[in-house]
Amino acid sequence: MPSLSALVPIADVGTTIDFTASFDVGTALEESAGIARYLLVFVFAMVPAVEPFIVIPAAIGLGLDPFATGIAAFAGSVTAVSLVVVFQYRLQRWWARRQAQGDDSAPGLEYDAECDAVSRVESGVDSGEPEHSQRSEPTGRYGRARRIWDRYGLPGLAVAGPILAGIHLTALLALIVDDRPRVVVAWLTVGLGAWTVVLVATSVLGFALLGL
Numbered sequence: 083m084p085s086l087s088a089l090v091p092i093a094d095v096g097t098t099i100d101f102t103a104s105f106d107v108g109t110a111l112e113e114s115a116g117i118a119r120y121l122l123v124f125v126f127a128m129v130p131a132v133e134p135f136i137v138i139p140a141a142i143g144l145g146l147d148p149f150a151t152g153i154a155a156f157a158g159s160v161t162a163v164s165l166v167v168v169f170q171y172r173l174q175r176w177w178a179r180r181q182a183q184g185d186d187s188a189p190g191l192e193y194d195a196e197c198d199a200v201s202r203v204e205s206g207v208d209s210g211e212p213e214h215s216q217r218s219e220p221t222g223r224y225g226r227a228r229r230i231w232d233r234y235g236l237p238g239l240a241v242a243g244p245i246l247a248g249i250h251l252t253a254l255l256a257l258i259v260d261d262r263p264r265v266v267v268a269w270l271t272v273g274l275g276a277w278t279v280v281l282v283a284t285s286v287l288g289f290a291l292l293g294l
Contacts, residue, residue: 107132108140119146120154127158130250134159134274134281142285152282156274159244163253163270170254171263228255236260240273249274 107126126137134155141151231239243252256266
């Protein structure tokens, strides 16, 4: 079994990888055994700071079966985005009903303010520059995901969004711009399936070339 110091994720294709998180994942996998290791892969694939882009290379580098690792990570990531989509969809419907009923109570206003604040932070509006210029050129993960949607639509967002913006933010944005939850989940599943295959293949090949 290779040492933990050798387990450097090889899946960085334009997103920021948290190397501390990768080592925590590796430590947890090293300290577990049997099927518990694959259950951890499933769980870690759902965690925003980890996702499949860290857990798959780490698990395969530690000697876990590539096929089983891919299945566990894929199942975890699809579960995560499905939960995000379902929750967001129900929240949107609840909010729409409140608006239709003309209920402008404080909780609803607080929710609206929180959503606006998150959007402003993700898009870089609160970075200190004039708001009008920030709105025209959104930055950060939200900006990347939004530009992908504008250019390629839902299919492009489902494929490129996970690596550029993370699976959770991609799921949120996808449902905001396309209010068909089943279609959104279906395309996200396709995109995550493609990334799972790429990550497993590149991890196996990369570690083989390194002799690990």
